[in-house]
Amino acid sequence: MNMIYKQTPLYRFLMFCNETNLERTILDCGAGGETPPLGLFAEHGYTTYGIECDPVQIEIANTYAREKGYTLNINQGDMRKLDFADHSFSFVYSYNSIFHMRKKEVNQSIQELKRVLKPGGLLFANFLTVNDFRCGDGGDLGENQYEQFDDDLPVIHSYYSSDEPDVMFSDMELLYKEDRVLERIYEGTQIRQGFVDYIMKK
Amino acid sequence: MNMIYKQTPLYRFLMFCNETNLERTILDCGAGGETPPLGLFAEHGYTTYGIECDPVQIEIANTYAREKGYTLNINQGDMRKLDFADHSFSFVYSYNSIFHMRKKEVNQSIQELKRVLKPGGLLFANFLTVNDFRCGDGGDLGENQYEQFDDDLPVIHSYYSSDEPDVMFSDMELLYKEDRVLERIYEGTQIRQGFVDYIMKK
Numbered sequence: 001m002n003m004i005y006k007q008t009p010l011y012r013f014l015m016f017c018n019e020t021n022l023e024r025t026i027l028d029c030g031a032g033g034e035t036p037p038l039g040l041f042a043e044h045g046y047t048t049y050g051i052e053c054d055p056v057q058i059e060i061a062n063t064y065a066r067e068k069g070y071t072l073n074i075n076q077g078d079m080r081k082l083d084f085a086d087h088s089f090s091f092v093y094s095y096n097s098i099f100h101m102r103k104k105e106v107n108q109s110i111q112e113l114k115r116v117l118k119p120g121g122l123l124f125a126n127f128l129t130v131n132d133f134r135c136g137d138g139g140d141l142g143e144n145q146y147e148q149f150d151d152d153l154p155v156i157h158s159y160y161s162s163d164e165p166d167v168m169f170s171d172m173e174l175l176y177k178e179d180r181v182l183e184r185i186y187e188g189t190q191i192r193q194g195f196v197d198y199i200m201k202k
Numbered sequence: 203m204n205m206i207y208k209q210t211p212l213y214r215f216l217m218f219c220n221e222t223n224l225e226r227t228i229l230d231c232g233a234g235g236e237t238p239p240l241g242l243f244a245e246h247g248y249t250t251y252g253i254e255c256d257p258v259q260i261e262i263a264n265t266y267a268r269e270k271g272y273t274l275n276i277n278q279g280d281m282r283k284l285d286f287a288d289h290s291f292s293f294v295y296s297y298n299s300i301f302h303m304r305k306k307e308v309n310q311s312i313q314e315l316k317r318v319l320k321p322g323g324l325l326f327a328n329f330l331t332v333n334d335f336r337c338g339d340g341g342d343l344g345e346n347q348y349e350q351f352d353d354d355l356p357v358i359h360s361y362y363s364s365d366e367p368d369v370m371f372s373d374m375e376l377l378y379k380e381d382r383v384l385e386r387i388y389e390g391t392q393i394r395q396g397f398v399d400y401i402m403k404k
Binding site for chain 1: 217379383392
């Protein structure tokens with residue numbers, strides 16, 4: 001009986017990956033933190049790699065991996081400039097992570113994710129949307145980019161309209177796209193979040 | 203290594219169910235067909251029950267269950283009038299099924315799902331929304347209810363605006379709601395589907 005990963009949209013990505021005949025190698029960009037979803041792919045026989053900018057989040061993820069007996073290969077890295085050769089991985093994803101930058105850097109990162117992906121490989125990425133309750137809060141950097149705080153730490157959040165990211169994937173084939181507005185309870189309060197998820201084929 | 207169920211929103215429901223201390227008994231209304239998602243709950247130690255109106259779909263589900271060695275307890279039934287006592291189950295759901303009726307019957311069914319749920323139990327249900335590409339096609343029964351065809355068989359589809367189902371759950375506590383518009387490839391063509399999912403506590 002396996003645990004259920006809270007990053008549930010990645011179950012759909014895993015299903016798409018399983019349906020291909022590609023070698024089972026996968027890269028997570030923004031791979032740190034508790035219950036790292038690379039564990040889900042490791043459970044399903046994937047050779048996993050992850051990069052993460054925050055050493056604390058790397059250690060949290062690696063503690064989890066040790067407890068589970070997984071080798072997740074999560075190391076420090078920057079998704080704006082990936083330290084991997086072209087066409088290194090069959091599958092690449094970034095979940096709830098890539099929007100913590102200015103849009104120019106998000107675009108740069110998506111180009112990097114595509115670069116390290118094999119031809120025919122699959123990419124998952126998701127973006128915050130302007131439907132999110134926090135869009136508009138904090139220091140306004142223009143184009144729905146805001147300086148905000150997560151856990152008292154300063155962070156940038158970039159918010160997209162639901163079709164705005166399409167252009168970054170115009171050289172790929174759409175397999176799945178989902179524009180979601182969700183309401184959930186966070187620390188006793190009902191909040192509204194907005195995301196748009198993409199699964200694309202190179 | 204378990205298979206991935208295509209009904210991915212139920213992974214989130216399973217996560218919510220796992221976080222309670224309730225007895226692991228679950229009912230699926232509309233439980234038939236290939237890869238019945240009750241199998242996911244069976245894998246996680248739940249005692250499962252399902253009802254399904256179509257004997258063919260029951261047999262398809264039971265064939266799957268036999269192959270996997272699961273006892274899913276799927277029998278013929280009608281979710282408008284459930285043959286179970288009040289407060290029978292900790293968890294009740296209906297996935298991609300309840301909207302195949304007129305809205306009056308959908309409401310009647312939701313009341314039945316709530317009736318057989320234990321106090322403190324969790325309910326998942328999802329509804330087609332007016333964002334769906336098929337909303338408006340077929341014989342118009344009013345209030346976004348249409349006579350359509352699935353696999354050449356006549357069927358009713360009821361479509362909801364994203365907040366319209368709220369009233370059916372006004373006596374429950376919202377844990378999670380997700381309004382989703384998805385684009386995917388179906389038989390070689392890109393289609394747009396709309397759903398709103400609810401996870402509610404009694």
